[in-house]
Each structure stands twice: as C-alpha cells, then as structure tokens.
Amino acid sequence: MYIYNELDKQLLNERVQQFRGQTQRFLNGELSEEAFLPLRLQNGLYVQRHAPMLRVAVPYGMLNSAQLRKLAQVSRDYDKGYCHITTRQNIQFNWPPLEAIPDLLQELSGVEMHSIQTSGNCIRNVTSDPFAGVAPDELVDPRPYCELVRQWSTLHPEFAFLPRKFKIAISGSQQDRAAIQFHDIGLQLVERPADQNADANLESGVKTERGFKIFVGGGLGRTPIVASQLRDFLPERDLLSYLCAIVRVYNQTGRRDNKYKARIKILVRAMGIDAFSVKVEAEWQRIKDRYPVLEVEEINSAQAFFSAPAYERFSEEVGAQELESQIADLLAPSQRLFKQWLARNTHAHKVAGYRSVTLSLKPTGVPAGDLTDAQLLAVADLADRYSFGEVRTTQQQNVVLSDVASGDLLELWLAAKQQGFTTANIATLTDITCCPGGDFCALANAKSIPVADAIQRRFDDMDYVYDLGDLSLKISGCMNACAHHNISHIGILGVDKKGQEFYQVMLGGSAGDVSGAAVGKVVGPAFSAAEIPAALETILTLYVSERIEGERFVELVKRIGLARFKRVLYPEKKSPELKSPEIKSPELRSPEKNSPATASPANPLAEGITT
C-alpha cells in the first residue's frame, strides 16, 4: 500500500490549514455561501437533508487497519457511531457538524486520509478493481498507476473548475471489475509486442511494451452512455501528458450552460469520437515533448509500494485438505453454512493456498454499506490477523480481505460471523447496491433503503437465491444513478409522480463483466414500492422457467428480450393511477434528532449525495 512521503504530508497539512481558514471565514460571515460552495465541495462536504455530509477519499479502495481504527474513532467522536461505504469505494459520514470538520480532517490526516476532491467539478478519486494484485485473471496490477494518477490529479491547479465532475477508473485484468466503460476516462492496462525497430527496445531486449487502451465519455446519471474507445494503445510513459490533453480539451470545450449537459460524455457524443480524438491528439502533440514522461524508475518505485505481502508457501492440495478436515469437525448445519459462505464470499487468488474474502455488508435490516464503529474496529482486527493488515472497499459497498490463507478461513468465518459479516450473498440477488436515497439525500425522488430491505425480506430463502446464480440488483433513489442501477442486471430507479414515490424497473444492464458493458432498459410503467417485491418475483420466475442450462439472468434477458418480461409483468392494462401505499423505512439512526435547520429539501443549498 502507498505510504506518504514528506511531500504528501506537507501538502495534506497545508490543505487542512487552508480548509480550516475557509470554514472559519464562512462561519464568520466573511465568505459568502456561493463562494464557499465550490471550496467545501472540493473537500467532500455537502449540505444534506439532516446535516452536512462528509465524503472521505479511499484511494482506489485501499485501507489499512490503522486507518480503519481512526475511522472508527472519528465516527464515534464526530458522528453517530457509524459510516457508509459508497459505490465509488469512498467513505461517508452523515452527521458531522460543519464547525468540527476541520478538526475531523486534521485527525484523518494523521493516518494519511483526507476528503480532497471527493466532490465538486474536479478530478475525483480514482477507482479500480477491488481484487487488484490478487486476481488470477490480472495482466498488470493497476494500483501503481492509480497512485500515479492520484498524485497527478490531486490539487491540480488547471482542473479544479471543470464544467462538471470527472471520474477516472483503471483496470488491469481480463474481466473488468471497475466498470471502466462507465467513467469519464477508463484506462485498461494492456501489453503488446515491443517495437523491435526502436533502438531502446533492441538494446534492452524488451519483448513487450506496456500501455493503456483508453476509453472516454462513459457515464451513468440521467444519460447513461457506454464509453467510446479513444485509443487502442498509449505507451505507459505518456499517460500523464495524454490525460492532461483529454482533460484540457474537456475543460475548454465542454458545455457550461447546462449542468445536465456538462459531462464529457455529452461533449464526446456531440462532437463524435473521431472529431474529439482529433482535438485531443492535436493538443497532445503540442504538449507531449514538454511534459515530463513517466520514467521506468518512477513506475518501478510506484510498483514497489504494492509488492506482494510475505505469503507463506502452501500447496493447493494441502490447503484444500486442511480445509476439508476443518469442515469435517463442524456440526452439520454449520458445515452447510460454511460451505455456502466459501462458495459465495471467497474468491480465487493468484497465489496457491490463498483466497480473497468478501465481508458482506448486506445482512437484511441494515442499509447497504453501513459500518458501525465497533464493526470498523473488528474489520481492522480481522485484517491484522488474517490479511496482512489491509482491506479494500468495493463498488458493491462491501469490504474485501484480499489475502487470506485457506487454513485460516474457518477461524475467520467464525470471527466475522460475530460481527454480522458472513451473510453468504455476494453477487446474488440480496447483495443489493443501494444509494442513501430519500432517507438522507436532498436530490432523491424516492426512498431506496426501505425498498432494498423489503426485497431482502421477501427473498429470504437462500436456496432459491443461490439457484438464481450471479445477479446484480441496484437501487437508486433518483436518476443521478449513484447506485449504478442502469448498469445492473436488474435496476430499480425511484421516480416521483405527482408527489408519490414510484419505481421503474430496468433489465439487462451490465457494468462490463463477462457479458460486456450494457445499459439496462426500462421494462414498462413504474411500480409502487409495495409492488416491487412481487414484480421481482414475476421476473425471476420467468427466468427460472425459461433459462437453459447454465444461462445467467443477464444472458437470458439478452436472448429473450424485454417483451417477454413485459407480458408477464403487465398481463392486462393497468389502471393509470395506482395509489402508492406508504412503506416504512427500516431503523435509521434517528435523523430527527438533528437540527432540521441545517438543510431541508427546499433548501437551495442542499445538494444530493451524487457519488
């Protein structure tokens, strides 16, 4: 994991001081709300329904145990004893008082954490594959490049007031687990045979050349678009100058008259990828020779931070045997649960005798991605004991222990069970990704947490859930799509119809896994919250009856099309005005105890938590 040097520390301290001054001037009335807005957003600070919300950066999802313990303490001292993992791998605090935030940030800086550029119209935290460095299908570990991009984009003076937010994701594996084609820039690490005519390659005997396939203009929100390929291959040494060229073209030509048309995806679509490419290449030609290249030494030193931990040498067979004998010692019901957990929540590792483990933050009855202070401490202990002191956060709002020896799995399972982390539902129907929705977010049209809760309760038969196989279900409370509902196999979108909450259902979306990147399509008229579980059941029943051997849900949707689903979902003409019965939110940690004065939906300063 990356460790801060003197430069990083100095910059972070200066940033905390800068924000302390800005906050003080705002509280003293010396800085207008209008002027404070972009400044606080670039420090991840939103004004929300009940209180300010602070988003803390987790660079490409990596956290160590010291950071987890600090987050636990901060959530206790400055918040209500919990935090929330976002769909962009970051951490959110929902209740810190504004005047305490400079102190909170100072505390976080002690463990090399911050909220820099976690919001605002600037380059956001770089996201990546939660299995980076350990996935068997990985070509190149993306994390060193993520770190180089983090440094390049952090406090970048030219790109702090872009037309709109800007997100970069990097993947280094065959299967894309970072949804790179739904980012403003998606970088796919690739290798190609080295140009043997180049003198440098001839001398050094280099056989392959490393670089990036570059995608641009992908995005979600109200206009979901799969990115276009901008370049087949860019040598790694040119990465930063090329990024600069893309972002500069966007900064200078992206629309600024309408915030809904200001993302780079709209620019790329309006210009066409070819014309956009000509403009980027022209700018790049102008700057590339005067821009510092990434030298081999620089890349090597970034890679050194992500070298493999001190794995013990196990043979796959011995590990498997040991695990079998441990299972044999368990009572039958436990055996079954443990095996289910092994099948769903642990993943292949590139080192023999190791597995990656996902701690599920999706037990029924808890908002997706929420972690209490005690749970944060428990994750830190589990990481120290079983996974070299590090964890990763995922876009699905779970936590991954990336390096667990097979022989430790049972012990880990027993310990994690006590904290409620062992719901064996990873990548199944009930591993629901869910935005904070109308319970918290000022932008939301509808609640999302209670809908997720109702679905989990309806589908509590795990055998049925396992039989459905790999399935992604994501729920967003508005079209800003923070839960990424439109790239989910089943997506649910909260909409407002004459003051009532309704939910659109989309089918066939995919973030870019084995079935390729695709945007889901709306299946028909929206349902009330109360109708959603039954509608899902209808959809899944059709899948079960129509699937052919081994066919996954998303593949079936592609094969049989939406019309079949439409027929079973809307058998006869519905009455146009369905009344939406009230559904109750599950136990939220008492929002009403907060000062209602800070923000209300009508407050013009209140903004949504668009991740």
Place this chain on the structure above:
Amino acid sequence: MKNTLGAMATPTRLIKHGELVETPLIAQALVDWQQAVIDTEQVGVGVSLLGETDLFESGLLEHTAALELIAVEFPSFTDGRGFSLATQLRQFGFKGELRATGAILVDQLHYLQRCGFDAFELGLEQDLTVALEALGAFSQAYQPGW
C-alpha cells in the same frame, strides 16, 4: 463584480508578484482582443480577452511575443477555462504580465498563480490580507509547473 471587457464596473486593486501595486495599468487601457484581431495595428501594450478564447484558432499566439500584458477575464469563478488558457500561454512562451480579471475568488489565487498568472485584479470587497496569504496556500505541488 461582473465586468464586461474594457469597461470596469467597480474600482479594483491589483496584486502583482505577490504585492499590492499602487498604479497598475488599468484594464480600460487594454485593447479588447476581439477588436484587436479586426485591426491588428491596435495590438500594442496589452490585450484583454475572455477565458474561453482559443489560443490557436484565434490567432493570438502569433502576437504574444509583442505583448507586455494579457488580461484574461473570468466570467464567473466556476468557469475554469481561463486556467487552461493561461497554462497554454505560458507553455507557448508568453513572458509578459498575465493578469486574472473578472470574477475570481481569493481562494483561487494559488491555483491561478500556478497556471501562470502573475497579477490579479481584485474588487474592493475582497480582503487583501487573505488574498496575499492565499497565494502561498501550498509550498509544494505534485504536478510540473508550466
């Protein structure tokens, strides 16, 4: 403080090279670049232009060597195009005074300076002490300078 080119709505003060300048070249004296391209004779001491100007397509680049001052106006403080224009002007060799005018925040001065601006026109309502301090907000940087 919304300015239109060449006509200042409110009195301003100028910070240049980290200090308050008592008698700056006032912006009224600057030639509007849009007019300057119509009559290139007018390209004299300095020009003022909008942050959205395209350095290459506008033909400005070929005149920069003859200019002592270029004032880049920000139509609003959230419009960051002037940051890129300034960076490009410096990258392509402009050595004269590069002045940020219009809607700029004192909290933006450090980034503006790093993009190549060396002079900043501030309104009377802006706090000079805070502005001078803000220039030095960071002592280091991750990125190369222009």
